[in-house]
Amino acid sequence: MRAIFLSTCQVLDRVTVALCAVACVVLAGAVLGTVILRFGFDSGFIQLQNLAAYAFAILMILSLPYCLRRAGHVRVEVLSERLPDGYLRIADSVALVVFLVPVFGLLAWAWMPDLIYSWSIWEGSIETGGLGGVFLVKTTLPLSGVLMILQGIAVLLDPEGVGA
Structure with a gap:
């Protein structure tokens, strides 16, 4: 069961990496295109600007589980240098149970009514003539919360602590 869970999390991690x-x-392409259009041809393309904003939002949101899986998160611990080696493992376990699972579980759960409404109206850009599909971008927030919980558990179950 543990091996199946870890391999599933590894596949989800690879999908997350691909999406990022x-x-x-x-x-990069949307920003470059926007800059070239704006300063080279003195014209604008609102859909391209929306695409850049959507890509940035997706990149930032999905970077959270990517970073967690690789132990790239920032630690603000003053005492960890003076404590035994097993301390970080215990601290990560406690942080997972006390903080990560409840916070990201609440995030995924609390976001659902807004997400359901967004999907029901196929929410689009607030700008006139903007790019549609805001509902797809909003979907990545609870998805990232679920991925954070899964990757956090996978990091604890993985013997090396950091896999991928």
């Missing part, structure tokens, strides 16, 4: 890579390329 695509979002990064789309973001």
Whole structure:
């Protein structure tokens, strides 16, 4: 069961990495296109600006589980240098149970009414002539919360602590 869970989390991590890579390329292309259009041709394209904003939002939101899986999170601990080696493992376990699971579980649960409404109206851009699909971007927030919980558990179950 543990091996199946870890391999599932590894597949989800790879999908997250792919989505982050695509979002990064789309973001760079959209910003470059916007700058070239604005300063080279003195014209604007609101859909391209919306695309850049959507790609940035997706990249930032999905970077959370990516970073957690690789132990890239920032630690603000003054005492950890003086404590035994097993301290970080215990601190991570406690943080997962006390903070990560409840906070990201609440995030995913509390966001659902807004997400359901957004999907029901196929929410689009607030700007006139803007790009549709805000409901897809909003979907990544609870998705990221679920991925954070799964990757946090996977980090604790993985013998090395950091996998991928």
